[in-house]
Amino acid sequence: MSVSKQAKERGEILDEIMRYHRAQLPKVMRDVPLSDLRALCMIAPEPVDFVAALRGNGVALIAECKKASPSRGLMVHDYDAARLATLYARAGARAISVLTDARHFQGSLEDLRDVREAMDARASGREVPVLRKDFIFHEYQIYEARAAGADAVLLIAAVLGAADFASLLRLTHELGMNALVEVHTREELEKVLPLGPQVVGVNNRNLQTFDVDFENTARLRRLIPEEIVVIAESGIKTAEDVQRMAEIGVHAILVGESLVRSKDPFAAAKELVRAGRN
Secondary structure (H helix, E strand, O other): OOOOHHHHHHOOHHHHHHHHHHHHHHHHHHHOOHHHHHHHHHHOOOOOOHHHHHOOOOOEEEEEEOOEEOOOEEOOOOOOHHHHHHHHHHHOOOEEEEEOOHHHHOOOHHHHHHHHHHHHHOOOOOOOOEEEEOOOOOHHHHHHHHHOOOOEEEEEHHHOOHHHHHHHHHHHHHOOOEEEEEEOOHHHHHHHHHHOOOEEEEEOEOOOOOOEOOOHHHHHHOOOOOOOEEEEEOOOOOHHHHHHHHHOOOOEEEEOHHHHOOOOHHHHHHHHHHHHHO
């Protein structure tokens, strides 16, 4: 199910999504107690280093497994997250992002587990970290991600106060994971930088309206310290787009929709990887 027509018209898509998640989490926590998740985290394999995977020459590709979205609806009819992730990794993606939101993106934690297993099974000699992309606002979701095999999680500045943000970022690091700290405005960036994030993602998409402004990354990039890994998110489709991101100094791009909607996701991912190396 997507967001309501009213939320789209009012520019309140993110608000509606968060209301749903905040209402649903207590039900999820009754089914699987936090103590159980903590125990599972204790025996989970060590996380793959998300930051190290993105550093290096050129612009790294984080390729996304994404079945649907509130703006586009269903995009992939025969969706198989593990198969898609394997194609991305073969094409040279340095990390995989997995949507786990069930209501609005038709994803699941099972998709995340399947992708992590698929990456572990690869015999390429190259470790590929997996990012849980969801609307995280509670420590339970951080433990949930680590227990399912995530190496990194998404933390969205627009949905978290400074205290909650600091607490969730600290817990993420304590569990050995990294966080992709997502911002859309200068004000959000100024809120998170004092907390010491290792990775900042600049979203070109306004999560309230879902409108895309491709130049948003260019405006905010100059305000981010050089030691922080910078990721450009949303609106990136072509080799020319990747080259533009290289010019403004980003380390990686996160691409989902243009890959999953392409007739050949492997070829599409490979083109972006090649463009990032030039």
